[in-house]
Amino acid sequence: MNSEYSDALGNLVDQLAKLPGIGRKSAQRLAFHILKQPDKEARLLAKAIIDAKEKIHYCKTCYNLTDQEYCSICRNPNRDTSVICVVEDARDVLALERANEFRGLYHVLHGAISPMDGIGPEQLKVKELLLRLQSQPTEEVIIATNTSIEGEATAMYLANLLKPLGIKVTRIAQGLPVGGDIQYADEVTLARAFEGRWEI
Amino acid sequence: MNSEYSDALGNLVDQLAKLPGIGRKSAQRLAFHILKQPDKEARLLAKAIIDAKEKIHYCKTCYNLTDQEYCSICRNPNRDTSVICVVEDARDVLALERANEFRGLYHVLHGAISPMDGIGPEQLKVKELLLRLQSQPTEEVIIATNTSIEGEATAMYLANLLKPLGIKVTRIAQGLPVGGDIQYADEVTLARAFEGRWEI
Numbered sequence: 001m002n003s004e005y006s007d008a009l010g011n012l013v014d015q016l017a018k019l020p021g022i023g024r025k026s027a028q029r030l031a032f033h034i035l036k037q038p039d040k041e042a043r044l045l046a047k048a049i050i051d052a053k054e055k056i057h058y059c060k061t062c063y064n065l066t067d068q069e070y071c072s073i074c075r076n077p078n079r080d081t082s083v084i085c086v087v088e089d090a091r092d093v094l095a096l097e098r099a100n101e102f103r104g105l106y107h108v109l110h111g112a113i114s115p116m117d118g119i120g121p122e123q124l125k126v127k128e129l130l131l132r133l134q135s136q137p138t139e140e141v142i143i144a145t146n147t148s149i150e151g152e153a154t155a156m157y158l159a160n161l162l163k164p165l166g167i168k169v170t171r172i173a174q175g176l177p178v179g180g181d182i183q184y185a186d187e188v189t190l191a192r193a194f195e196g197r198w199e200i
Numbered sequence: 201m202n203s204e205y206s207d208a209l210g211n212l213v214d215q216l217a218k219l220p221g222i223g224r225k226s227a228q229r230l231a232f233h234i235l236k237q238p239d240k241e242a243r244l245l246a247k248a249i250i251d252a253k254e255k256i257h258y259c260k261t262c263y264n265l266t267d268q269e270y271c272s273i274c275r276n277p278n279r280d281t282s283v284i285c286v287v288e289d290a291r292d293v294l295a296l297e298r299a300n301e302f303r304g305l306y307h308v309l310h311g312a313i314s315p316m317d318g319i320g321p322e323q324l325k326v327k328e329l330l331l332r333l334q335s336q337p338t339e340e341v342i343i344a345t346n347t348s349i350e351g352e353a354t355a356m357y358l359a360n361l362l363k364p365l366g367i368k369v370t371r372i373a374q375g376l377p378v379g380g381d382i383q384y385a386d387e388v389t390l391a392r393a394f395e396g397r398w399e400i
Binding site (some may be wrong): 007008009011012014015016018019020021022026028029030031032033034035039041042043044045046047048049050051052053054055056065067089090091094 | 207208209211212214215216218219220221222226228229230231232233234235239241242243244245246247248249250251252253254255256265267289290291294
């Protein structure tokens with residue numbers, strides 16, 4: 001509690017400052033903005049927070065976020081059910097959907113293997129992926145975890161786990177981002193771009 | 201409404217993206233954070249928003265924000281009631297209080313004169329300042345509006361308005377910020393720092 005504010009204002013600043021990437025200065029700016037807005041706006045924001053918490057949960061199949069029993073992608077009959085793309089986070093699903101390239105289903109792990117943070121496969125939706133692969137004929141699993149150390153470790157772990165099951169396991173390509181400038185690219189990215197080169 | 205999300209999530213992102221300085225990417229990050237938090241945290245945030253809107257209003261004397269009839273500064277019997285410091289915004293009061301230099305009272309204008317934005321003296325708490333000066337013996341009015349064009353225009357306007365009433369009107373000093381580097385200071389600031397120089 002911050003004694004320089006009146007209690008209700010200090011409390012709002014405290015609560016906003018708990019959000020990621022929002023420092024005390026930003027929290028103060030947001031709080032004053034909320035106070036200046038019409039009552040209705042503040043109510044809409046508060047209601048949206050409560051509603052989202054109450055209604056949103058994991059899709060029973062792929063662990064994406066949804067307010068239904070199954071997410072809109074799993075419910076879509078036009079999706080190719082023989083390919084599953086494994087991602088770390090529900091936000092990755094949104095990003096990949098925006099790319100409009102992949103027409104299969106997803107599986108959201110909700111994290112990556114990170115022994116330093118005490119996160120192993122049992123903290124992720126890995127067991128759920130195995131159960132899913134057993135019940136659903138799957139030709140290919142595309143691993144689209146991040147290209148960070150944790151993402152790579154997770155990709156390797158999953159590849160070793162799934163290959164013995166006779167499923168084709170692939171990894172998304174690494175290289176220069178589109179529109180990227182070679183002179184500004186880091187050396188690891190450039191090395192990967194060379195490794196993964198293909199004939200025109 | 202954003203079709204890529206389920207409704208409750210899209211609504212939360214939309215509401216968060218209305219906040220100043222929060223773009224869609226940040227709003228998405230905040231929304232996913234809120235969804236990951238325990239229910240209790242989200243409820244505390246929603247409640248803080250509603251509470252602040254319901255309880256906070258303007259101090260009847262100085263138009264600072266408060267959840268009482270009069271703000272904590274106006275209620276404090278140890279403050280010097282003969283000096284009033286005029287500021288643009290309630291946040292300026294917090295900043296000046298942190299400086300721990302001023303022991304008088306404040307008057308919050310809630311803006312600055314800006315003809316471009318259609319803000320004249322009648323949109324600010326100027327009339328309220330005049331009424332206050334009539335009912336309360338005041339020796340000095342310190343104008344601590346911003347050093348922007350609007351803040352300076354407001355300071356000039358107030359000085360012209362108050363001086364004929366026989367009240368001492370002063371303006372906070374402008375110069376090099378403490379810890380400031382002369383080589384990085386802009387020329388206007390340096391010119392003001394020279395104008396306002398004092399004998400050691």
